[in-house]
Amino acid sequence: MSQHEVMSAEAIPEQVGLSFLALAHDVRERLDRHMVAAAGISLARTKVLQVLAAHGTLHQAELADALGQAPRSVTQIVEGLERGGLIARTGDPDDRRRKTVFLTEKGRTALTAAERAGTQLLRRLFGSLDRRQLAALEALLARIETADAD
Numbered sequence: 093m094s095q096h097e098v099m100s101a102e103a104i105p106e107q108v109g110l111s112f113l114a115l116a117h118d119v120r121e122r123l124d125r126h127m128v129a130a131a132g133i134s135l136a137r138t139k140v141l142q143v144l145a146a147h148g149t150l151h152q153a154e155l156a157d158a159l160g161q162a163p164r165s166v167t168q169i170v171e172g173l174e175r176g177g178l179i180a181r182t183g184d185p186d187d188r189r190r191k192t193v194f195l196t197e198k199g200r201t202a203l204t205a206a207e208r209a210g211t212q213l214l215r216r217l218f219g220s221l222d223r224r225q226l227a228a229l230e231a232l233l234a235r236i237e238t239a240d241a242d
Contacts, residue, residue, distance in 0.1 A: 130209035
């Protein structure tokens with residue numbers, strides 16, 4: 093019997109919250125490992141490729157902004173993706189300090205494989221729930237997301 097099955101009807105919000113965070117972390121780690129094993133790129137790198145696929149060529153600062161991260165945080169990922177040939181960077185003709193970033197064909201192929209791998213694992217995990225359970229989980233997550241707005 094799992095820890096979640098033994099919780100009583102008198103569950104304490106902070107305990108449930110901590111269980112949720114632990115599970116979310118575990119699912120993210122499993123997803124990351126599965127994507128790396130199947131497609132060779134992590135979830136974080138996949139997110140960068142997804143933004144570039146959606147927006148086309150971006151300045152690195154725009155890419156960081158679209159990801160909700162500091163430009164310095166994105167630099168290492170961008171450099172790794174460039175070394176792997178998944179993206180390319182060029183200088184901005186109007187400002188030599190700025191770099192533009194774009195997805196390569198190899199990057200598009202890797203993105204497709206990573207998204208397929210991610211979808212496969214998420215379907216396996218969340219597909220274990222029936223439609224009613226999925227709808228209930230979706231409603232609960234939406235409620236938690238808006239809890240501070242009340």
